Amino acid sequence: MAQSLAKQNRSRTAAIHLVLMVLSGFFMLPLLWMLSTALKPIEETMTQPPTWIPTRILWHNFSDAFTYGRDTLGYTPFLVYGRNTLVLCILGVAGTVVSNSLVAYAFARLKWKGRDFAFAVTLATMMVPFPVLMVPIYGMFKEFGWIGSFKPLWVPAWFGSAFAIFLLRQFFRSIPMELSEAAKIDGASEWAIYWQVVMPLAKPALAVIALFNFMGTWNDFLGPLIYLLDQKTFTLSLGLQVFQSQHGGTQWNLLMAASAIVVAPIILLFFFTQKQFIEGITMTGLKG
Amino acid sequence: MVNRSLFPALGLIGVAATAWYSERLTAPEVRPGPVRITYWEKWTGFEGDAMRAVVDEFNRSQDEIFVELLTVSGIQDKTLLATSGGNPPDVAGLFGPNVAQYADNMAVMPLTEFCKEAGIGPEDYIPCYWDIGFYKGEVYSLPTTPASTALHYNRALLKAAGLDPDRPPKTIEELDAYAEKLTKRNGSRIEVSGFLPNEPGWWNWSWGYFFGGTLLEGDTITANSPENIRAYEWIQSYTKKFGAGDIQAFRSGFGNFSSPQNPFMSQKVAMVLQGVWMYNFISQFAPELDWAAAPFPHPADRPDLAEPTLVDLDVLVIPVGAKHPKEAFEFIKFVQSQKGMELLCMGQRKHSPLREVSPGFYEKHPNPYIRLFTELAYSKNAIPAPKIGIWPEYQAELNSAFDEVYLMRKTPKEALNYVQARMTPLWEDYLLKQKLREQR
Amino acid sequence: MTLKEKKETRSALLFASPWVIGFCVFLAYPLLASIYYSFCDYSVLRPPVWIGLRNYTNLFQDEVFYKTLSNTAIYAIFALPLGMLVAIGLALLLNTKVRGLAVYRTIFFLPSLVPMVSLAVLWLWLFNGENGLVNIGLGFLGIKGPNWLSDPEWSKPALILLSLWGTGNAMVIYLAGLQDVPVQLYEAADLDGASPWDKVRNVTIPMISPVILFNLIMGIIGTLQVFTVPYVMFPGGSPARSTYFYTMYLFDNAFRYQKMGYACAMGWIMFVIILVLTMVSLRLSEKHVHYGGGA
Structure with a gap:
């Protein structure tokens, strides 16, 4: 009896593994196919049946995609796009961390009249879709003379976002109030408590919102599409789209190589920060 | 302790430096010397090279104005965005069919007065091409290369x-x-x-x-x-x-x-x-x-x-809000000259929108059917958008x-x-x- | 108000000031301006001209508006529940304490990290009618794959399929929720002789229902704004406008047709739809969502 139960259990585990492996295949194949195509000569992208391992591995597809247009443009497009994206990410991440931690501190650690109402309003703003704001914000940035510069893409990050405020507030609240009280008795100002007590303890949560902002900036397409004008100021996402629309269907190997260039840093980042990633995403879903 | 207070200060400096750098990346170049005007063009490849050759020729021909050629994809949308964003180029190379929408939206300047001054008129052009830039009694664009x-x-x-x-x-x-x-x-x-x-x-x-x-x-x-x-x-x-x-x-x-x-x-x-x-x-x-x-x-x-x-036409316009319209038109005028136009059209291997061509234009032209295309442009069944x-x-x-x-x-x-x-x-x-x- | 309270309120205002400014400048003002513009003929290049309800009456007669609305609705109706089903299914599988959980989790999660534009470009290639991996795979099974990208009947299914590939994000959230379900509940169910399916239905789902609700609402908001992937994959919503989504039409009206007032009216309608759907989900869920202690 016990033996057959164990056997049954084992076959169940085996079945689950089988299902998971098949599904893993479905999830990984597209990425592997991208890599495989990116390394092929162009003729081989169209052969039937297809090959998974290129007969000739062309590493230079990557450098070709990377430097495409250098001669006519006078600069290496993907390098420039990468630099622009990175600059935006740095400014955006810094702004997100600074502004949202301040605001979340007010919501989580201070008592004031109307706090809960203000917090409810803050949460409700998550429902406002960007398209409804797009036109007036565009008009506003026009008045500021900011269209064509990077400012529309990073300055707003310095003024808080509902989602990050929410995440940080949840985290700040889990830090025992006694720590603040004790510091206060020692004569610390709110600012000192924020900076010396709460912030050091909040590093994991800060890492999470930093990561999210980084991803968001790296991914953003609509923003750069409407605010950036000169090709020299494009981000990787926008640059890739231009690359795609200019190349249409044939240079699939180069297109996949270019696409991989945009994907790779994010995946790399993931492998270095797996823990924060998983924790962060976990945090977002809970306690809704 | 020093390190702890130093760290945020360094961070602050780093961020400020990045912000300053980001501004540098998007700011227009300011240099002493000739007036710099920006010109957005859609073409890449050999067509872009031909345009660049004309720009270089113009820049060499005088020392008051320097034209900076930028390649822009999706130009018809991008120029409208830039113009409504208050940050347009001085000259934009649009497609002929865009002109009416731009004119109605007051996104491009009428060039009628400039043309009068420069002595540019319909008599210089193959009719269907001149007509593409003429809208509601005003000239809004002048041709580059026709097709x-x-x-x-x-x-x-x-x-x-x-x-x-x-x-x-x-x-x-x-x-x-x-x-x-x-x-x-x-x-x-x-x-x-x-x-x-x-x-x-x-x-x-x-x-x-x-x-x-x-x-x-x-x-x-x-x-x-x-x-x-x-x-x-x-x-x-x-x-x-x-x-x-x-x-x-x-x-x-x-x-x-x-x-x-x-x-x-x-x-x-x-x-x-x-x-x-x-x-x-x-x-x-x-x-x-x-x-x-x-x-x-x-x-x-x-x-x-x-x-x-x-019939289709690539055109040059001056967007409303351009910083140097006068200098921009100087460049457009250069492109309209027989010399500028033929340099461009020969480079892009198209025919000229001008009625008069220099002797030997057709003989030198590599396209064996070039005369056919010019003749077709005069056809009474020429179809513009x-x-x-x-x-x-x-x-x-x-x-x-x-x-x-x-x-x-x-x-x-x-x-x-x-x-x-x-x-x-x-x-x-x-x-x-x-x-x-x-x-x- | 005591002195201490006063002081605390003052510092709270100081701490919250970035958001106060951000809220006013980047949210409240644009939202109000957007209402105003929605009653105007407005093109940025010219001052807005008041035209009353005309944008709205035009919208309600605009068949493309309805077309994009229905495209978006169809997409959402399939992509959203299917995505949730796949995500919960994967999470349940992974929650069976199999070995190598971290590896599987990484594999399922990775695709959701792929930036949208790369995603679109990659799937353009995968869905290619002649040389795409999807049709090659189908051919292997003896099925002649459709022309995903040029057949109006298949373009939306292609996008829905593609969206399932990125469900790893939600899966991680569900997985975390599942791991929080007290083991005692399952043990009690075992004693009652419950089948695995009974346990999922009667224990697991109710216990993670708040997570499901949260994901549903965020999913609605996100799905209704779908833009980047179809914009890159199907220029102009081709073929035959089968992939022309609401936000794409809004974008075109605002920036290609310079009908910014019209675009604002569309934006407001979208906002109202989101509000209504959120309210309805919250109301409907009242009976079904279980907020356990501690969560």
Whole structure:
């Protein structure tokens, strides 16, 4: 009896593994196919049946995609796009961390009249879709003379976002109030408590919102599409789209190589920060 | 302890430096010396090189103005964005059909006064090209390179199908008969198609004109005129012949236009409607191709529509809000000179929009059919895109109707009635709002 | 108010000031301006002209508006529940304490990290009618794959399929929720002789229902704004406008047709739709969502 139960259990585990492996295949194949195509000569992208391992591995597809247009443009497009994206990410991440931690501190650690109402309003703003704001914000940035510069893409990050405020507030609240009280008795100002007590303890949560902002900036397409004008100021996402629309269907190997260039840093980042990633995403879903 | 307080300070400096750097990256270059003007152009490749050569020539010719050429993709949308964003270039190289919308939105400056001063007038140009930039009594744009279109056909394939390669089809009916003979199938798989109305698919809106239809008469939308319906029936006849699914499968094997996998160059489609530029791409990607160009056929019962040609034009405009309009026009004027224009048109291997060409222009021109394209531009059946402020929407609507007809989802009549019913109120609304705007 | 309270309120205002400014400048003002513009003929280049309800009356007669609305609705109706089903299914599988959980989790999660534009470009290639991996795979099974990208009947299914590939994000959230379900509940169910399916239905789903609700609402908001992937994959919403989504039409109206007032009206309608759907989900969920202690 016990033996057959164990056997049954084992076959169940085996079945689950089988299902998971098949599904893993479905999830990984597209990425592997991208890599495989990116390394092929162009003729081989169209052969039937297809090959998974290129007969000739062309590493230079990557450098070709990377430097495409250098001669006519006078600069290496993907390098420039990468630099622009990175600059935006740095400014955006810094702004997100600074502004949202301040605001979340007010919501989580201070008592004031109307706090809960203000917090409810803050949460409700998550429902406002960007398209409804797009036109007036565009008009506003026009008045500021900011269209064509990077400012529309990073300055707003310095003024808080509902989602990050929410995440940080949840985290700040889990830090025992006694720590603040004790510091206060020692004569610390709110600012000192924020900076010396709460912030050091909040590093994991800060890492999470930093990561999210980084991803968001790296991914953003609509923003750069409407605010950036000169090709020299494009981000990787926008640059890739231009690359795609200019190349249409044939240079699939180069297109996949270019696409991989945009994907790779994010995946790399993931492998270095797996823990924060998983924790962060976990945090977002809970306690809704 | 020092380290702890130093860290945020360093961070702050780092962020400030990055912010400063980010500003540097997007700020226009300020340099002493000549006035710098920015010029956005759509072309890359050899067409871009030709434009660059003209810009370099202009920059060399004087030392007051320096033109900076920037390549911009999706220029018709990007320039509108930049202009409404208050940060336009000084000169933009748009497509001819964009002019009306830009003018109605007050996004481009009228050039009439500048032209008068510079002595530039309609008498200098092939009429259809001058006309493209002339809208509501003002000149809004001046030409760069023009294009007329003709039937390009694969002589080798014609020969192989037992057709006389020196006698291209003259009428639409002949075209259809030729196409029939040229088509090769292997079961449901199409291997060669004689002709496809949506190859290259850039002018799906235009087929009505080839049958005597129009899209706009005065202030009336005429999308569902009998001529247009006839054109769409003709389009659909190709789907009926091939089957919608088989055409889609066939087309998804086509490569990019500018590559050896281009369906005409890879001999998958034997006859196409193409412009004067096609020669370049053939000589670059399929130099061995045995091809010829001839006026596009007309319907047999409408001899009055003989020698139809779609005419399109790249134009230069000065967006409203440009910082140096005067200097911008100096550059435009240079492009309009015979010297500047021929440098450009020769480089892009097109004909000149100017009536007068320098001696030897045609003899030097590498395209063996260049005279044909110039002559076609003078044809009374030259077809420009209608000058209408809602052209982007009208075109999107016609493209969608084309899809519906081509994929056999609607009859030509249904599809065009739909376009008519949709565009008429839109157009009336547009006119009303234009009036409202003008009252302000 | 005591002195201490006063002081605390003052510092709270100081701490919250970035958001106060951000809220006013980047949210409240644009939202109000957007209402105003929605009653105007407005093109940025010219001052807005008041035209009353005209944008709205035009919208309600605009068939493309309805077309994009229905495209978006169809997409959402399939992509959202299917995505949730796949995500919960994967999470349940992974929650069976199999070995190598971290590896599987990484594999399922990775695709959701792929930036949208890369995603679109990659799937353009995968869905290619002739040489795409999807049709090659189908051919292997003896099925002749459709022309995903050029057949109006198949373009939306292609996008829905593609969206399932990125569900790893939600899966991680569900997985975390599942791991929080007290083991005692399952043990109690075991004693009652419950089948695995009974346990999922009666224990697991109710216990993670708040997570499901949260994901549903965020999913609605996100799905209704779908833009980047179809914009890159299907220029102009081709073929035959089958992939022309609401936000794409809004974008075109604002920036290509310079009908910014019209775009604002569309934006407001979208906002109202989101509000209504959120309210409805919250109301409907009242009975079904289980907020356990501690969560």
